[in-house]
Structures are given as structure tokens and as C-alpha cells.
Amino acid sequence: MEQKIKRIGVLTSGGDAPGMNAAVRAVVRTASAYGIECIGIRRGWQGLITGDFVRLSSADVGHTLSRGGTILFTARSEDFMTEKGRKKAVATCRMLGLGGVVAIGGDGTFRGALELSRLGVPTVGIPATIDNDVGCTNYTIGFDTACNTAIECIDKLRDTMQSHERCSIVEVMGRNAGFLALYVGIAVGATAVLVPERELNFEKDVVERIQDSRVAGNTHFMIVVAEGVGSAVEIGKRIKEEIGIDPRVTVLGHIQRGGAPNARDRETATRMGYYAVRAFAEGRANCIICTQEGGIVEIPIEEALAMKKHLQMIRYEIMEATQVGSHITV
Ligand code: F6P
Numbered sequence: 001m002e003q004k005i006k007r008i009g010v011l012t013s014g015g016d017a018p019g020m021n022a023a024v025r026a027v028v029r030t031a032s033a034y035g036i037e038c039i040g041i042r043r044g045w046q047g048l049i050t051g052d053f054v055r056l057s058s059a060d061v062g063h064t065l066s067r068g069g070t071i072l073f074t075a076r077s078e079d080f081m082t083e084k085g086r087k088k089a090v091a092t093c094r095m096l097g098l099g100g101v102v103a104i105g106g107d108g109t110f111r112g113a114l115e116l117s118r119l120g121v122p123t124v125g126i127p128a129t130i131d132n133d134v135g136c137t138n139y140t141i142g143f144d145t146a147c148n149t150a151i152e153c154i155d156k157l158r159d160t161m162q163s164h165e166r167c168s169i170v171e172v173m174g175r176n177a178g179f180l181a182l183y184v185g186i187a188v189g190a191t192a193v194l195v196p197e198r199e200l201n202f203e204k205d206v207v208e209r210i211q212d213s214r215v216a217g218n219t220h221f222m223i224v225v226a227e228g229v230g231s232a233v234e235i236g237k238r239i240k241e242e243i244g245i246d247p248r249v250t251v252l253g254h255i256q257r258g259g260a261p262n263a264r265d266r267e268t269a270t271r272m273g274y275y276a277v278r279a280f281a282e283g284r285a286n287c288i289i290c291t292q293e294g295g296i297v298e299i300p301i302e303e304a305l306a307m308k309k310h311l312q313m314i315r316y317e318i319m320e321a322t323q324v325g326s327h328i329t330v
Pocket of ligand 1: 015106129130131173174175227257
């Protein structure tokens with residue numbers, strides 16, 4: 001098959017996620033294997049506007065597979081939201097002779113990729129965000145590592161909560177989605193998990209769960225709150241008012257985005273990076289590389305952005321059912 005594409009760009013955009021470097025590495029190495037040159041665009045879409053780039057050879061991405069963060073830096077570009085900014089980005093692509101751009105990030109990144117593709121620059125997206133909130137793919141790079149980081153922190157918190165017989169409120173990230181909170185909540189055996197996808201009934205979801213847990217013999221309680229629900233501090237105040245116990249609040253924050261990617265994130269990122277370049281090499285573009293039912297599929301960007309992924313509420317029921325003192329009403 002005649003190879004049409006000679007050079008591609010790769011960038012990371014939006015919130016960083018463990019495994020982004022593994023994806024960049026796979027893009028660079030696969031491109032090299034296809035005889036395609038790779039240019040790293042630094043600082044996301046902003047770097048495409050300002051012409052902030054670096055040539056990346058296979059050797060340049062050595063020892064990056066296990067590194068957290070992103071060697072290309074990342075940003076949320078206001079300028080790229082404007083027509084003027086996007087025109088500058090297209091001009092940079094033309095000046096660098098880029099036949100396409102691989103954009104690694106979440107929904108916001110893919111909205112940028114769609115705009116760029118509409119201006120004639122072929123793009124391929126790779127989903128990477130700790131939130132796992134990208135509708136077209138059942139998995140986003142970084143989610144598993146972030147869950148494990150949160151679990152490690154909460155296990156430590158539990159030790160001290162147990163010793164002092166306290167209630168702990170832990171706020172986890174996830175933007176407007178509860179994937180991170182629910183997975184983590186199940187994995188730490190939380191007393192209650194609050195997610196934005198479920199309307200909060202404070203009495204039933206928090207007060208009664210703490211009471212039932214206490215009656216069943218527990219003297220410490222772990223409440224996991226997704227940031228999309230609201231402030232964990234406020235939840236803590238309400239618990240104090242309504243039950244009279246004095247909770248300790250921990251906001252895990254950006255620590256969840258750091259650290260070395262785990263096996264799942266390295267492996268998924270490497271596969272996605274490979275498929276992204278393969279799409280370009282075989283003459284396809286303007287799609288997102290997604291995982292669905294164990295395999296990799298390419299979904300056109302516009303279609304992908306319209307797709308919705310729902311939190312499986314059965315997981316919520318499982319979390320509740322596996323708590324000491326829980327009741328299932330049939
Ligand atoms: O999208 C990833 C994420 O970490 C969200 O979970 C969080 O809401 C947001 O980014 C935080 O963004 P920033 O890095 O701008 O504080």
C-alpha cells in the first residue's frame with residue numbers, strides 16, 4: 001500500500017493522566033516503525049498555536065513508559081476556542097508539514113480535534129483522563145491508576161479513623177461523573193458513596209447508612225464523595241448537625257492524577273497509541289480510538305462526542321449490599 005503520510009504531530013491536552021507518556025511513546029515508536037516522522041507538540045492545543053514543538057525519535061521516548069504526568073506538558077487552551085487561534089494552529093500544522101495530529105486527552109481535547117479536522121487537518125484522538133467520563137469508550141487511560149492511588153490513600157486514612165473511631169469524608173475527583181468515586185468506594189468498602197448521577201437523599205444515603213453500620217458494630221465510617229456532588233466539607237457539617245459525630249474531611253485532589261501508570265494503563269495506552277498511528281498509516285483519520293467489549297474500535301469524532309456512557313447503577317447496589325448492616329428490599 002502506498003504510504004501517504006510522512007509526518008504527524010502528537011500532543012497531550014486537558015488534565016494529565018497516568019499513562020499519557022505511554023501513549024506518546026507508542027505513537028512515536030509505531031510511527032517510526034511505519035517510517036512516519038513524529039513531532040511532539042508541547043502544551044496541548046496552545047502549543048499548536050504558538051508553534052511550541054520538539055522532534056521526537058524512538059530513542060527520545062525511552063524510559064517514559066513508567067513515568068506519570070506528560071513529557072509534552074499539557075494545558076487547557078482558551079485561544080484554541082477562538083477562530084483566530086484555530087487558524088494559527090492550522091498554519092503551524094502546514095508550516096511543520098504535519099499530515100495529521102494525534103490528540104491525547106478527554107472530551108474537551110476531542111472537541112478541539114473535531115474543529116481542527118474541519119479545518120482540513122486530519123486528527124485521531126486517544127482517550128486519557130482519570131475521570132473515565134468519555135462516552136465513546138468504556139475505558140480512558142489513567143482511570144485505573146487513579147483508582148489505585150485513591151484506594152491507597154483511603155486505606156491509610158482508614159487506619160487512623162479506625163483507631164480514633166471516627167467518620168472520614170473523602171472527596172475524590174471525577175469532574176461531573178461518579179466513576180472514580182463508585183469504583184473506589186466499592187474497593188475500600190465505603191459506608192456510603194455519593195455520586196452526581198444519583199439524587200442525594202441525605203437521610204437515607206448518609207444518616208441511615210452510618211446508623212445501620214453503627215448498629216452492626218462499626219465504630220468508624222468512610223464516606224466517599226465525588227467532587228461532582230459538591231463540597232465534602234458541607235457533607236461533613238451536615239453529618240455533625242444530624243448525627244452529632246465530628247467527621248474529618250480529606251480532599252484527595254490532584255494527588256490522584258500523579259504517579260507511575262499501572263499495568264492496565266501502560267498496556268491500554270500502548271495499544272491505543274499503536275492503533276492511532278495505524279489508522280493514519282492506512283489512510284484513515286478523524287476518529288477516536290476507543291475500547292469496547294475488550295477490543296479497539298475507531299469511532300468518527302463527531303459521533304463519538306455525541307455518545308453517552310452511564311454509571312452502572314448495579315455497582316451502586318453492590319456497594320450498598322456488601323456493607324455490614326445493609327438491607328435489600330425486594
Ligand atoms: O479531568 C480531570 C480532572 O482531574 C477532574 O477530575 C477535575 O475536576 C479537573 O481535572 C481538575 O482540573 P484542574 O487541573 O484544572 O484543577
